[in-house]
Amino acid sequence: xxxxxxxxxxxxxxxxxxxxxxxxxxxxxxxxxxxxxxxxxxxxxxxxxxxxxxxxxxxxxxxxxxxxxxxxxxxxxxxxxxxxxxxxxxxxxxxxxxxxxxxxxxxxxxxxxxxxxxxxxxxxxxxxxxxxxxxxxxxxxxxxxxxxxxxxxx
Numbered sequence: 001x002x003x004x005x006x007x008x009x010x011x012x013x014x015x016x017x018x019x020x021x022x023x024x025x026x027x028x029x030x031x032x033x034x035x036x037x038x039x040x041x042x043x044x045x046x047x048x049x050x051x052x053x054x055x056x057x058x059x060x061x062x063x064x065x066x067x068x069x070x071x072x073x074x075x076x077x078x079x080x081x082x083x084x085x086x087x088x089x090x091x092x093x094x095x096x097x098x099x100x101x102x103x104x105x106x107x108x109x110x111x112x113x114x115x116x117x118x119x120x121x122x123x124x125x126x127x128x129x130x131x132x133x134x135x136x137x138x139x140x141x142x143x144x145x146x147x148x149x150x151x152x153x154x
Contacts, residue, residue, distance in 0.1 A: 033062050037069065049076050067093045071102055083110050101130035105143070117150060124150075 040055035056073040059066060074089035087110045093103040104127035111120035128143040 029062060033059055044076060049079050052076050067097050071106060074106055083113055086110055099130055101127040121150060
């Protein structure tokens with residue numbers, strides 16, 4: 001039975017208003033995040049790494065769970081020579097999403113730059129395993145070549 005009393009109407013109107021408010025907020029948040037993400041991509045393509053870094057940091061401040069942005073920010077930091085900060089971001093993504101093969105691959109790249117070959121190899125092997133599970137043979141093949149190059153240098 002529907003409650004058609006004034007109190008029932010006020011409650012219904014309040015719920016609808018709150019729901020619409022949430023939709024507007026999340027729509028705005030999504031639009032803002034999307035625009036900043038696109039701006040960061042364009043700045044990165046233009047090799048404006050400082051601008052891209054700022055845009056991606058804004059995306060993370062709005063949506064702290066976006067691992068793709070963290071990976072891209074880590075790449076930018078690597079280009080800027082901020083390898084320790086990039087390493088921290090890639091490690092954070094691995095902690096949050098241990099089945100993300102790109103994070104292991106990027107971390108391995110940093111570790112190779114830091115001449116930490118054994119840890120780099122371990123991360124490459126984890127990345128290879130995850131790419132195999134995802135049925136991405138081209139990436140597996142690329143990692144195999146990298147592992148062979150590393151083994152050939154030792």
